[in-house]
Amino acid sequence: MPEIVLLGINHKTAPVELRECIAFSGDESITALQRLHRQPDINEVLLFSTCNRVELLLVTDDKRRTISATKDFIAEFNKIPLEQFDDALYIHEGNEAVRHVFRVASSLDSMMVGEPQILGQIKDAYRMATEMKSSGVILNRLLHRTFFVAKRIRTETGIGDRAVSISYAAVELGRKIFGNLAGKSVLLVGAGEMAELAVEHLIRNKASEIYVANRTFENGVELAKKFNGKAIRFEEITSFLEFSDIIISSTGSPDFVITRDQVKTVIRKRRNRPIFFIDIAVPRDIDPRINRLSNSYVYDIDDLQGVVDDNIEDRQHEAIKGERIIDEAVISFRQWYDSLEVVPTIIALRNKMETIAAAEIQKTLQSHNIHEDSVSAIQKMAGSLINKILHDPTIFLKKDGMMEDKSLYIDLVRKLFKLDG
Secondary structure (H helix, E strand, O other): OOEEEEEEEEOOOOOHHHHHHHOOOHHHHHHHHHHHHOOOOEEEEEEEEOOOEEEEEEEEOOHHHHHHHHHHHHHHHHOOOHHHOHHHOEEEEOHHHHHHHHHHHOOOOOOOOOOOHHHHHHHHHHHHHHHOOOOOHHHHHHHHHHHHHHHHHHHHOOOOOOOOOHHHHHHHHHHHHHOOOOOOOEEEEEOOHHHHHHHHHHHHOOOOOEEEEOOOHHHHHHHHHHOOOEEEOHHHHHHHOOOOOEEEEEOOOOOOOEOHHHHHHHHOOOOOOOEEEEEOOOOOOEOHHHHHOOOEEEEEHHHHHHHHHHHHHHHHHHHHHHHHHHHHHHHHHHHHHHHHHHHHHHHHHHHHHHHHHHHHHHHHHHHOOOOHHHHHHHHHHHHHHHHHHHHHHHHHHHOOOOOOOHHHHHHHHHHHOOOOO
């Protein structure tokens, strides 16, 4: 019976410098699949390579030789001595290989639990394997079950529900304050990377006008083009507070860019409409005393990090539910996998019985003068006897709950009835 084996390195076992040496580009992946699939002991192979992991999923007739040959192949293909990465490699076999694939696709093994990109990357790797015809019956079944399990975990747990980046946490807080971000205007002060990401998230949530204020006006104009917004001068910030619902600030200023007095002058003009400040600068850009003004909300980088940390903890709690779903899926896949060995044995046993019955009927017909009308009745009776004799053994071999002993019983049946010649 072929065995499932997985070899890999990831962000937990190897630094980025080593992962870069082992990684396969798109064209290299095609070549690697072709060469590995041609190896005599490898029946099926899938290659998965991202910035955080490189994994080879194999179906093999000789586990020991395949593991050794695959290590040598990685070393030779990437022109890196085996001793430089051997200690970083992990090897999973059988159920543990299946479990690992389920966990990776469900993002339970990711650097950030719940991140959605990994499933799409695995689907791409599987598509390549099917196009190269390096995936067969076993990997096809395993990957389809993998996609089903990942979708079920995403649907039945909250593993991907909460923000785990600073920029997205800001948007989540904004949604709590306003209920709906559609139509809200945004003022971006400065041009920090996290602040820009937060604006992108807000646009995806249907925010309307985008204003950009930068100390260098030309840079502000360039950035405003990126968001299809309007550049304003730094001196205009106070007047635009009246029109802006969400202010995101990320400058390198040593002093407050927006003070309590500035905001106090516009609160009445806003007619009690909430105003939300996201301060991603260090040192801070927004005067924290603004929080004391009515309908004014200020969150700095520490507040946002606290939201992220809470959300990560929530995701880890939801991951426990995901592990239970995976445990069930591993058992289910193993039952299907074991049935691949059971079915040929049952077929071979039936074929032997039918061969014996046919031979005995033929001898009986030759030695006795039996009327032609009775021949079909005898053949029908023989078929019925075979079905009744094989009913209980077939049910026994197929039944669930004896996974550990199944190979032992299959071997015993094949020996008892000399099914292997």
